[in-house]
Amino acid sequence: MKARAMVTHHFGGPNEFKLEEIDIPDPGPGQLLVRVVASGTNPVDAKLRADGTWAGLKPPVVLGYEVSGVVERVGPCVTDFRTGDEVYYTPEILGNPYGSYAELNLVSASIVARKPKNLDHYAAAAVPLAGGTAWEGIMRRLQVRLGETVLIHGGAGGVGSFAVQLARTAGARVIASASTANQQTLKDLGVDNPIDYQKEDPMEIALQLTDARGVDAVFDTVGKDLVGRSLRATRSFGRVACILPPGGDLTSLYGRNLTLHGIMLTRECQRLEELRAVIELGKVRPLVDAVLPLEDVAKAHQRLDSGHGRGKIVLRIAKT
Numbered sequence: 001m002k003a004r005a006m007v008t009h010h011f012g013g014p015n016e017f018k019l020e021e022i023d024i025p026d027p028g029p030g031q032l033l034v035r036v037v038a039s040g041t042n043p044v045d046a047k048l049r050a051d052g053t054w055a056g057l058k059p060p061v062v063l064g065y066e067v068s069g070v071v072e073r074v075g076p077c078v079t080d081f082r083t084g085d086e087v088y089y090t091p092e093i094l095g096n097p098y099g100s101y102a103e104l105n106l107v108s109a110s111i112v113a114r115k116p117k118n119l120d121h122y123a124a125a126a127v128p129l130a131g132g133t134a135w136e137g138i139m140r141r142l143q144v145r146l147g148e149t150v151l152i153h154g155g156a157g158g159v160g161s162f163a164v165q166l167a168r169t170a171g172a173r174v175i176a177s178a179s180t181a182n183q184q185t186l187k188d189l190g191v192d193n194p195i196d197y198q199k200e201d202p203m204e205i206a207l208q209l210t211d212a213r214g215v216d217a218v219f220d221t222v223g224k225d226l227v228g229r230s231l232r233a234t235r236s237f238g239r240v241a242c243i244l245p246p247g248g249d250l251t252s253l254y255g256r257n258l259t260l261h262g263i264m265l266t267r268e269c270q271r272l273e274e275l276r277a278v279i280e281l282g283k284v285r286p287l288v289d290a291v292l293p294l295e296d297v298a299k300a301h302q303r304l305d306s307g308h309g310r311g312k313i314v315l316r317i318a319k320t
Contacts (some may be wrong), residue, residue, distance in 0.1 A: 001026070001033070005102030006297045009060045011051045013041060014301035015222045017101075021292075022062070024104045027075030032109050032219040038125035039100035040066030040316045042158060044093065047305040056095035064100030065090050067107075068115055068124035069318070088116040091127035092267055100299055105319045113272035116279040119286070124175070126286035126312040128159070131275050133265050134162035134219075138170065139274075141236040141261040142217040146171030151206045152231065154221035155191060156182035158312045159243060161287040163219050164189045169283045172216075175209060184312050185287070192275030203233040214238060221248065227260070234258060 001024050006017040027033045031139065045063050048055055052063075054070075069083040091099055098106050115124045137159075138144050150167045153177025156159040165176045168190050175182040177197040178186050186194035193209055195202045206215050214235035220226045220242040226247015227240060234240060241261040253260055278284045289311040292300055300313040 001104060002168075005062045005104050006064075006294060007060050007062055008049060011049065011059065012055075014046075014049070014167055014298045014305060015298050016267065017301075022102065024098065024102070024106055025210075026105060027073050027078075027134065027241045029076045030078060030109055031075040032071055032078065032081055032107055033073040033075075034067060034069045034105045034107060035072045035114075036067050036069040036070045036100050036103055036105050036317045038122035039064045039294075039317055040125045040127075040129060041297075041300045041304060041313050041315060042129050043304055043307075046301050048093070054094050057097070061097045062099045062102050063313075064102070066125050066129045067071065067100045067105055067238075068089060068119075068127075069105070069119040069164070072104065075109070075197045081109055081245045086121075087112050088115045088124045088128050088268060089113060089269075089272060090132060090265070091112055095166040101315065103319075111267040111274060113269050114158040116276045117280070118280055119227070122288060122291050122314050122316065123288055125314050126288050127162075127275060128272060129265065129278070130158035130312060131162045131284070132242055132271050132284065133159045133163040133223060135165055135275055136262050136265060136272055136292055137219050137243065137261070138163050138166040140275060141241045141263065142203060142219060144172045144217055147173075149173040149175065149210055149216045150232065151202065152176040152221070153197075153219070153226050153230070154173055154178065155189065155194075156185040156310050157285075158222055158287075159221045161185070161189055162284065163221065165284045166278075167219075169278060175206055175215065182310050185258075189287070203229055206233040210235075216289065217241070220244070220246075231256070231258060254263070276288055290314070291316050 223244030227246035227247035
C-alpha cells in the first residue's frame with residue numbers, strides 16, 4: 001500500500017525530512033498494518049535523525065516511535081485484533097525502517113495494546129514510549145512504595161511528567177526539578193516539592209527536605225552528570241534509575257550499597273496494558289504541549305534539539 005511519510009534521506013539537522021509517498025508491505029504472519037492517526041515525538045527521534053547508525057538504521061528511513069491509530073489490516077495467525085480496533089504502541093527502533101511519521105505502520109501484534117478508552121488519539125500517542133519508560137523506571141525497577149520519597153530530574157518533560165504521576169499514584173512524596181518556566185507545570189502535576197534547577201541545587205534541597213537522610217529513590221531523565229551528583233542525596237541502600245548513560249562520580253555506589261538501574265525500553269504489550277489501567281482510572285494523564293501536522297515535523301525536532309520543553313509534541317497524521 002502507498003502512504004504519505006516524512007522520509008529522512010540523510011542523517012543531520014531538523015530539516016532532513018521530505019514528504020513522500022512510500023510503499024508499505026502487507027502484514028505478514030503475526031503482524032498488523034495500522035493507520036496512524038497520531039505520532040508522539042521523543043528525544044530519541046532527534047538522536048536517530050542526527051545519526052541513527054548506532055540503532056542499525058540506514059537512510060532512507062522513516063523515524064517515529066509512538067503510535068495511536070486504527071488497525072487497517074490483520075496478518076495471518078493474529079487472533080487478538082481485528083480491522084477497526086483502536087490501538088497504541090511504540091514501534092521497535094533497532095533496525096526498523098518503518099517508524100510512525102507515516103500514515104501506515106507495519107508492526108508485530110505482540111507489542112500492540114488497545115488504546116485507553118478515555119484518551120483521544122492525540123493524547124494516546126503521547127503515552128507508549130514516554131509513559132512506558134516512566135512505568136519501567138518508577139514501578140518496575142525502582143519499585144516505589146507508599147511513604148517513600150522520590151527525586152525526579154526533569155519532572156516537566158515527556159518521561160518525567162509520567163514519572164511524577166506514577167510516583168504519586170504509588171503513594172510517594174515527590175521532589176522534582178524543572179526550569180523556571182516549568183515550575184507551574186510541576187505544581188499542576190502534583191509535585192510535593194518543586195525545584196527550579198536554574199536557581200537551586202536539587203541535591204541540596206533534597207537533603208534539606210529529608211533532614212540529611214537522603215531520598216529513597218532517584219529517577220533521572222536528563223543525563224549528563226546528574227546520576228553522580230545525585231548519589232550523595234540518596235540514602236544508603238537506596239535506588240537510582242536513569243534513561244541515559246550515567247555520568248559523574250559513581251564511586252559511592254559501592255560504599256553506600258546503592259543500586260543503579262539503566263533503562264533501555266523493550267517493547268511489550270503487558271506494560272501498555274498496565275499503563276492503560278491507571279490511565280482509565282484517571283490516575284495518570286499525558287501532558288501534551290502541542291499537536292502539529294505531520295508536515296511540521298521539523299518544528300517538533302527543533303524543540304527536541306533544544307532540550308527544553310513541557311510534555312510532548314504530537315504529530316497529527318491521519319483522520320479517524
